[in-house]
Amino acid sequence: xxxxxxxxxxxxxxxxxxxxxxxxxxxxxxxxxxxxxxxxxxxxxxxxxxxxxxxxxxxxxxxxxxxxxxxxxxxxxxxxxxxxxxxxxxxxxxxxxxxxxxxxxxxxxxxxx
Amino acid sequence: xxxxxxxxxxxxxxxxxxxxxxxxxxxxxxxxxxxxxxxxxxxxxxxxxxxxxxxxxxxxxxxxxxxxxxxxxxxxxxxxxxxxxxxxxxxxxxxxxxxxxxxxxxxxxxxx
Numbered sequence: 530x531x532x533x534x535x536x537x538x539x540x541x542x543x544x545x546x547x548x549x550x551x552x553x554x555x556x557x558x559x560x561x562x563x564x565x566x567x568x569x570x571x572x573x574x575x576x577x578x579x580x581x582x583x584x585x586x587x588x589x590x591x592x593x594x595x596x597x598x599x600x601x602x603x604x605x606x607x608x609x610x611x612x613x614x615x616x617x618x619x620x621x622x623x624x625x626x627x628x629x630x631x632x633x634x635x636x637x638x639x640x641x642x
Numbered sequence: 643x644x645x646x647x648x649x650x651x652x653x654x655x656x657x658x659x660x661x662x663x664x665x666x667x668x669x670x671x672x673x674x675x676x677x678x679x680x681x682x683x684x685x686x687x688x689x690x691x692x693x694x695x696x697x698x699x700x701x702x703x704x705x706x707x708x709x710x711x712x713x714x715x716x717x718x719x720x721x722x723x724x725x726x727x728x729x730x731x732x733x734x735x736x737x738x739x740x741x742x743x744x745x746x747x748x749x750x751x752x753x754x
Binding site: 533538569570571572619621629630631632633634635636638 | 673675677682683684685686687690730732734742744745746747
């Protein structure tokens with residue numbers, strides 16, 4: 530079974546803090562994704578990566594950066610957290626080709642106060 | 643921008659009833675996936691449909707891909723409380739890894 534793990538299930542941070550969210554997958558997938566999920570807005574793609582050290586902006590990259598130093602690990606960084614970044618953050622991975630089925634981690638519920 | 647419209651947005655029914663939820667678009671997709679997400683968890687892949695007109699069954703769940711590959715439906719027979727969750731459809735346009743478009747989902751509640 531594909532397994533995607535995220536470093537924290539729940540996180541509370543203060544405005545202005547630097548926040549790291551980490552994601553690890555064990556299926557040797559090339560593609561990895563970070564989404565945020567908010568009520569009424571659905572899943573929105575923040576960044577994705579199709580290879581080590583490669584990154585591409587998604588639909589809402591502002592206020593975020595990412596790092597992919599190893600194939601299995603994809604990190605999302607909030608350089609200076611703001612209250613409007615309070616959300617559910619979901620990491621996913623998929624194989625390079627085929628139907629691009631995505632496998633998700635359990636999510637991190639981030640609250641910025 | 644490709645859009646996937648899911649309907650209904652919310653559905654609450656009694657245990658044992660049947661239901662159908664829909665996923666519609668004006669765009670053609672090379673494949674379409676259905677996910678179920680429980681509260682506080684990540685989405686879990688249920689099925690992928692690839693061929694126009696394709697029907698796949700997963701126990702009491704029946705998934706159909708439209709002939710033109712622009713729409714899909716999920717039918718649940720004799721719904722159980724364990725079916726409660728957010729059902730998401732996602733279509734792939736055949737582009738690169740970022741070509742997956744998600745609908746906003748149908749919130750389904752099955753009351754005992």
